[in-house]
Amino acid sequence: MKNRVGTRANERAAVKAVKSVLFASAAALAVQAAVLPQPALAQSYTFTEVSIEGSQRIEPATILSYAGIARGQTVTAAELNDAYQRILASGLFEEVEIVPVGNKLVIRVVEYPTINRVVFEGNRRIKDEDLAGLVTSESRRVFNPATAERDAGIIVQAYAEQGRAAARVTPKLIRRSDNRVDLAFEILEGGVIEVERVSIVGNNVYSDRRLRRVLGTKQAGLFRAIIRRDSFxxxxxxxxxxxxxxxxxxxxxxxxxxxxxxxxIAEERDGYFVTFNVQEGQQFTFGEVTATSDLADVDPAEFAEILRVRPGVVYSPALVENEIARMERLANRRGLNFIRVEPRITRNDRTLELDVEFVLSRGPxxxxxxxDIEGNTTTLDRVIRRQFKVVEGDPFNPREIRQSAERIRALGFFGNADVNAREGSTPQQVIVDVDVEEAPTGSIGFGGTYSTDGGFGLNLSFNERNFLGRGQALGVELSTASGTRSYGFTFAEPAFLNRDLRFGIGLNYSETDNQYDDSYDTAIGRFTTSLTFPVAEYSTLQGRYTARYSEMLNAGSDLGDILTAEVDQGALFSSGLGYTYTFDTIDTGLDPTAGVRLQFSQDFAGLGGDVTSVTTVARAVGQKKVRNEEVTLRAVVEGGALWTGSNDSRVIDRFNLGSSRMRGFEPGGIGPREIGSGGVNDALGGNYFAVARxxxxxxxxLPEEYGLTGGLFYDVGSLWGLDNTSTTTAGNSVVQDDPAARHVIGASLFWTTAIGPLRFNFTKALQKEEHDEDRFFEFTLATDF
Incomplete structure (x- = not known):
């Protein structure tokens, strides 16, 4: 076994060669001095014979070509040394020796051995087959120490990418017969070197805590033993x-x-300290925003009318890009080809404003x-091509090409996607090259949940975001909780008929035991198919068809008359159409710190089936980040109404307020109830609800690596309205069928952990009705493995 093979052997060979040359030179000089005293001259040699010794696989002629010495050629001692260096630099020999013997030059070599096999020792985190794909040393090839060292460096880099910067790799040789060796890479993996601290220097407006939430690099937290996001x-x-x-x-x-x-890295090599040195500068807002043009067929006033950005809005390059895209779309609708929109920005440091002049000109x-698309081994070409709003033969627009590249990356199908334009067959044409690298798009999930409402549960899921390379989404899910089982299947085609039209299919079946602790079970199956499309910049509209099977069964002896009658209805089938309109600026609006989400939906049942009804739900969400985005304020107003026509609704059709809509009460804890003898206390749900949160x-x-944040909330809401509100038999009666408001205050503790996000709610009902069932504590957990 030889460590760092070749190094000592090279040194010994060099010493031998130098000694040989010096000895021969000294002897020749002594003879000349004795025979004829004269001034010393540079020693030269002329060899009539060159002998190669030790070569086995390599032809002597090859060695002579490296040496560069021919028979009968006169060479100096320096040229002999150069020949030695050339043979050694070929990387074929472990030892080289050049010995002049009279008129004969002897070149002795020891060839590097052949690699019998390449093995990896000490690796646990990276498999042998993965390491073999990284190194270039292979069996049945001549061993090269420089290649082995380079391979060791590649392995070290692979471990560094996993956060194991302390990894060490040493190549060693195990000698075998017939000048063969086993090349063994001895690996000391070391531990994951964590990021102990992420610091930002120079920030005054935003705190380190807020900026660290943006960064992908996270500092070590409480669960450093099992979480990897804090590795460097x-x-x-x-x-x-x-x-x-x-x-x-x-x-x-x-x-x-x-x-x-x-x-x-710390002196103990157990942690990194990462520091970002930044310079914030001043915040600028939009000043005057105008549109101008010298083109005769362009009306600047028409383009100025569609500008959305107004003076005083915080400046953002993304908003400027949106305005350019909006004006270019208008130019295309007007049939104005090759129109380019150039933003000319005038800076006013006194008022901290940026005046933006959008100049419309005609481009080349x-x-x-x-x-041309390359690298897509799975994804079909058409999935990538439909991210382009242009096709072959259209006018070239550099901005549109950049946006197409962003849309390709946003698909999430590729680990890397490069889009570049180059000159085509003529200067008036360009070729757009798309080079992508496929990434995994499927996942199998195993998760756990817990909530005060549903208890413990397990989730199994399979999701494929690029089914058969067609860009389609496919999902299968199985979910179980205490007394609840749910099975789901979803499929979506995001570009139905090659348009910006999302086609979806959903199939779901669920069963519950002892719904809301009452003595009845439920079985509900639902089939939905939908089409979703944009109607404005921030708005979408979905139209859908829904078929629903529902049944209440296994009525218990302590069930009241109303629910017993509903159970006796048996299985019912409904069929109908519906729509949902959504306006959302929370994530994509003008202000990254604030936004609203408005949603209005209606479902009309009666297209065949046993049920005729209209279900209407409206929801409005407003969100604002204040105190330099340290505090998030959120308000939600939601309401719904159910109209059932001539038939009575059932509890599984009516609204029920769980903790997702109103906190501080048990499931079915507020709203109309049937109260009576024999322990009858049935939650009935309601046809109407209104909630504000x-x-x-x-x-x-606390240090943000702990993942702990706090919250305060105030909820007010009500649930009311039944088709049948009369007093029932045996003294049973319906109570609380009125829109009396309940008021709840509470505090929340949010904990982001390695096993999932945890939320603890501590609530207090400030106002409730006599038969309401409130609760003080709620806990939820959801995690995927």
């Missing part, structure tokens, strides 16, 4: 620099820059010759 990955730093820059620029800090990023007449989420002042 060098490549993630570049990503963090980009997202940090995007964060500031989207909030008007156009002068923001990152001066440096330092990642220092360049067309798209073709779009107000909450604030804020930091607790």
């Amino acid at each position: 990955v060098e490549d993630r730093i570049e990503f963090d620099k980009q997202v940090l820059t995007d964060f500031y620029q989207s909030r008007g800090y156009v002068d923001f820059r990152i001066n440096s990023v330092n990642a220092e 007449r360049i067309f798209i010759e073709r779009i 107000f909450e604030a989420e804020f930091p607790l002042g």
